Amino acid sequence: MSMRGGPMGRGFLTEEEKANRPKVTGSLLKRVFSYLIPYWKQLALILTAIAASSLLALYPSVLTGRIIDEGLIGRSLPALVRLILLSLGVTLLSSLIGVGQNYLNTWIAQHISFDMRNKMYAHLQKMSQRFFTANNQGDIITRMTSDISGVERVITSTFSSILSNAITLIAALVIMYRQNWVLATIGVLVVPLFVIPTRSAGKTRWSLTRESQECSDEVNGILNETLSVSGQLLVKLFGKEKAEYERYKSANERMIKLNIRESMAGRWFFMIIQTFSSIGPMALYLVGGILMMKYDRNISVGDITVMVALLSRLYGPVNSLLNIQVEWIRSMAMFTRIFEYYDLPVEIENAPDAVTPDSADGSVRFDHVGFGYEPERKILHDVSFSLKAGRSIAIVGPSGSGKSTIINLIPRLYDCQEGAVFFGDYDVKKLDLSFLRRNVGIVSQETYLFNGTIRENLLYARPDATEDELIEACKKANIYEFVQKQEDGLDAMVGNRGLKLSGGEKQRLSIARVLLKDPALLIFDEATSALDSISEARIQEAIEPIIQSRTSILIAHRLSTILAADEILVVKDGRIVERGVHADLVKAGGVYTELYETQFKKALEKAEA
Numbered sequence: 001m002s003m004r005g006g007p008m009g010r011g012f013l014t015e016e017e018k019a020n021r022p023k024v025t026g027s028l029l030k031r032v033f034s035y036l037i038p039y040w041k042q043l044a045l046i047l048t049a050i051a052a053s054s055l056l057a058l059y060p061s062v063l064t065g066r067i068i069d070e071g072l073i074g075r076s077l078p079a080l081v082r083l084i085l086l087s088l089g090v091t092l093l094s095s096l097i098g099v100g101q102n103y104l105n106t107w108i109a110q111h112i113s114f115d116m117r118n119k120m121y122a123h124l125q126k127m128s129q130r131f132f133t134a135n136n137q138g139d140i141i142t143r144m145t146s147d148i149s150g151v152e153r154v155i156t157s158t159f160s161s162i163l164s165n166a167i168t169l170i171a172a173l174v175i176m177y178r179q180n181w182v183l184a185t186i187g188v189l190v191v192p193l194f195v196i197p198t199r200s201a202g203k204t205r206w207s208l209t210r211e212s213q214e215c216s217d218e219v220n221g222i223l224n225e226t227l228s229v230s231g232q233l234l235v236k237l238f239g240k241e242k243a244e245y246e247r248y249k250s251a252n253e254r255m256i257k258l259n260i261r262e263s264m265a266g267r268w269f270f271m272i273i274q275t276f277s278s279i280g281p282m283a284l285y286l287v288g289g290i291l292m293m294k295y296d297r298n299i300s301v302g303d304i305t306v307m308v309a310l311l312s313r314l315y316g317p318v319n320s321l322l323n324i325q326v327e328w329i330r331s332m333a334m335f336t337r338i339f340e341y342y343d344l345p346v347e348i349e350n351a352p353d354a355v356t357p358d359s360a361d362g363s364v365r366f367d368h369v370g371f372g373y374e375p376e377r378k379i380l381h382d383v384s385f386s387l388k389a390g391r392s393i394a395i396v397g398p399s400g401s402g403k404s405t406i407i408n409l410i411p412r413l414y415d416c417q418e419g420a421v422f423f424g425d426y427d428v429k430k431l432d433l434s435f436l437r438r439n440v441g442i443v444s445q446e447t448y449l450f451n452g453t454i455r456e457n458l459l460y461a462r463p464d465a466t467e468d469e470l471i472e473a474c475k476k477a478n479i480y481e482f483v484q485k486q487e488d489g490l491d492a493m494v495g496n497r498g499l500k501l502s503g504g505e506k507q508r509l510s511i512a513r514v515l516l517k518d519p520a521l522l523i524f525d526e527a528t529s530a531l532d533s534i535s536e537a538r539i540q541e542a543i544e545p546i547i548q549s550r551t552s553i554l555i556a557h558r559l560s561t562i563l564a565a566d567e568i569l570v571v572k573d574g575r576i577v578e579r580g581v582h583a584d585l586v587k588a589g590g591v592y593t594e595l596y597e598t599q600f601k602k603a604l605e606k607a608e609a
């Protein structure tokens, strides 16, 4: 007898699963089947294989009867050898079919999940920034990985186990009843005696497994938090090593206790059940014996042995068929979660009549633009300005005033709700998205670098750039000196997310990257975080000539950047409150004057010092 080790708990639903039971509708089923239909030929083959191997696997049990009657009791060596060879042959054949079936099963499951994963990934890439800011990254990844792997499991194990168990069960019952209905009925009555306690022991153990799983999640959480680069930094700086160690130790301790309890749970129960499990065969021997000796001389020893052998084949299938409902609910929940993602509307996509102009000059015009990330909270109000080709604009304003939000609307990371944003002569909503994004380059505050070499990060912008072009871009971005200092030059690793580089180096590298992209419009979101004055000067040196020669928008925090622009827009609470050139704005005595006094001037004095 076997209580299927770890996965046996899969026979029970958690409270959460019960509460979130999916609604199984005709359209959901149709949708699930639509993924199976392309593989119907392979599925039909599997069906046949499952039926054949389940039936063949039962045959040796039937042969046991003949081995005893014809071979042993009949004292015929040739019959004995023949039957034994037949039995071995059938077992071998059934196993061979099983191997083929396994291969096919895995093949189909992998292909279906391949289709689903690709579809999900392509769909997620179309999702707007809003989706990625609103959703937890972990959740998104879980759907991509565990939910889709769950689907694989449904196909490889659930589907075929239901089928083979049902076939085995029905066939075994038919054979038993055809042999002798009295013995068959006794056998059937014994089955629940065995199955019911097995399930209840499984349940106890399962709840312990869940508890220990939760505990292990907690331990992993602690590890993730405290052993990450920034987490460890926090721990060190606040001197929390001891406290964190204690927290880890106590969670660990709880886990150990649970693991021990889990492994022992049900052992006593098992022992009792084991005794129970011999009741079935003994009852069959007893009743069979009485029938054979007193009432029905036609019953042979072999017949009784066949009954006992078949009885033992009933337990497994009954047990797993009792789990069908649970497996079913769980699979449907998984499909529902996956489909939920497929059904997320694509917020920002190409208009059906999107235009792709021959070229872009980088000019931008905001026409009475209103926007909010959430409908109930407007961030931008009536923003209008225009930037002509070849010119530059600096956007300044207090933190949170909406500067980054303004530039987010240009490459359509978000769409404005009121007014319109024009790029060149076209409303951005009418432009081909890839054209638009190819022509807008952003150096953001939070520069993102992939874990790879400097070269790989630069080539991301333009895979066909030559060595000379890479060097040229690095020189312009004022990072070439740094590259040269690296032992591996352009092939130096930048570390996880570029953590091996300083903030200033990262930003200069991302300037080089955007220069390689060579966009018609360059947007530079200056870091608010303090860089040391040398780093700042380096970035400044890089940025100024670029601004002079390109259409650009700068979100500026430092006077030198602001002064390099042709026009200054002052944003406050999502409105453009002032605009003009530095000399006039300083004198105006408004928001800009205040910013100048509190922010720019100080930064200037610091730099000069």
Ligand code: ATP
Residues within 6 Å of the ligand: 133, 373, 374, 379, 397, 398, 399, 400, 401, 402, 403, 404, 405, 406, 528
């Ligand atoms: P800073 O100079 O500090 O970068 P900013 O002027 O660029 O600030 P924005 O980033 O444009 O300001 O933010 C404007 C407002 O929009 C802020 O109140 C902010 O909380 C809100 N906001 C920004 N991003 C989102 C988002 N993804 N979802 C909801 N609200 C957001």
